[in-house]
Amino acid sequence: MARKNHALPEPDYDCVKCGACCCNPDQNREIDYREYVEVEKRDAIRKQSELMKKLTFINKKGEIHMRLVGVNQRCCALTGRIGEEVSCSIYEHRPGVCRRVKPGDEWCIKVRIERGIDPAPPEPEPKRKKK
Numbered sequence: 001m002a003r004k005n006h007a008l009p010e011p012d013y014d015c016v017k018c019g020a021c022c023c024n025p026d027q028n029r030e031i032d033y034r035e036y037v038e039v040e041k042r043d044a045i046r047k048q049s050e051l052m053k054k055l056t057f058i059n060k061k062g063e064i065h066m067r068l069v070g071v072n073q074r075c076c077a078l079t080g081r082i083g084e085e086v087s088c089s090i091y092e093h094r095p096g097v098c099r100r101v102k103p104g105d106e107w108c109i110k111v112r113i114e115r116g117i118d119p120a121p122p123e124p125e126p127k128r129k130k131k
């Protein structure tokens with residue numbers, strides 16, 4: 001469970017107002033890595049050939065990922081405005097990795113801060129040395 005910080009408002013982990021975990025995270029952007037949302041072999045979307053053709057790409061190793069688009073490097077299946085109102089256009093067919101992120105879990109908290117949806121927690125004050 002996330003520790004409460006009384007200096008900040010309690011985050012509202014409402015996925016339809018967010019979409020942060022559908023965007024490439026900072027650690028990937030820093031190295032220009034865009035293989036964020038993998039479509040694994042067992043994912044049901046693999047059987048949807050039209051969706052696969054439209055929404056995914058195959059890397060040099062033969063792995064399949066969702067395409068990322070725009071300045072936010074967001075999954076191309078995401079519609080709406082990040083941090084306001086979003087929706088997954090393939091919700092029933094979304095890959096397993098998308099289902100594993102839970103509102104309020106460690107990854108959710110991190111990417112929400114990265115996308116500016118929640119403020120970053122203040123730096124802890126340095127401990128004073130005893131004289």
Ligand code: SF4
Nearest residue numbers: 015018019021103108
């Ligand atoms: S799981 Fe978290 S980061 Fe992902 S959409 Fe929901 S609230 Fe946002």
Ligand code: SF4
Nearest residue numbers: 022075077078088098
């Ligand atoms: S498939 Fe849907 S849930 Fe998964 S990253 Fe894309 S928009 Fe988000």
